[in-house]
Amino acid sequence: MEEAILRAAMEELTTNGYAAMTMERVAQRAGTNKNAIYRRWPTRAALGIAAYTQFVSTNTQVPDTGSLRGDALELLRRANSTFASPIGGILRALLAGARDDPLLLAQLQERTADAGSAPWLTILARAVARGELRPEALHPRVATVAVVLLRDEFITRGYPAVPNSVLADILDEVYLPLLRGRGTAHPPDPSG
CATH class of the missing domain: 1.10.357.10 (Tetracycline Repressor, domain 2)
Known part of the structure; x- marks a missing residue:
């Protein structure tokens, strides 16, 4: 589930940017609900950073x-x-x-x-x-x-x-x- 959420967050960041990224959109992309995201990442900022750092670290x-x-x-x-x-x-x-x-x-x-x-x-x-x-x-x-x-x-x-x-x-x-x-x-x- 975490990987699906981070992948969805990265897709959202790439498509719409950080300013327009919402937990609701990420949840929709990941096929889950906002509560599942908030249990892991309490803020949009935390999720955005986690998605970005995972993407960068896996591509080095x-x-x-x-x-x-x-x-x-x-x-x-x-x-x-x-x-x-x-x-x-x-x-x-x-x-x-x-x-x-x-x-x-x-x-x-x-x-x-x-x-x-x-x-x-x-x-x-x-x-x-x-x-x-x-x-x-x-x-x-x-x-x-x-x-x-x-x-x-x-x-x-x-x-x-x-x-x-x-x-x-x-x-x-x-x-x-x-x-x-x-x-x-x-x-x-x-x-x-």
Whole structure:
């Protein structure tokens, strides 16, 4: 039943968007009643987030190109494609809804606390195993810098899809230098 409800919620989000999604419509699509939904998800926000996060998590395969840059570029391209798709539109609607709904914001923060770090940490762990990086690079906040910068491009610049040249800049000018710099000795602070 839960899978049917989440699938129906995702269909509703894709078809009508978060603003128009109602528990009644989701129940109708899932062939159940609103009470069955409310027992599992007390709010529309909770249901929308659950549907979105399940969809995104079941559609993530970690690339293995044999190099850190190749893997990171592939993950960025996939994220770019997702952000530019109707699924990305759902995420943007959930984020926009969070501005006026403290409950939705708290739920989004709870569900996305790791910012999707698992695939990024996987490619970094492979790079450490290949000797491309030091183990100090394995940190969730550091791992997700590239995708956070990509998300910022969508939010601040309003790109329908971020150009490949920007993806290369994110990797070559920020992400890879950051990762390679982790674990290096820092000079002592002269101010004490």
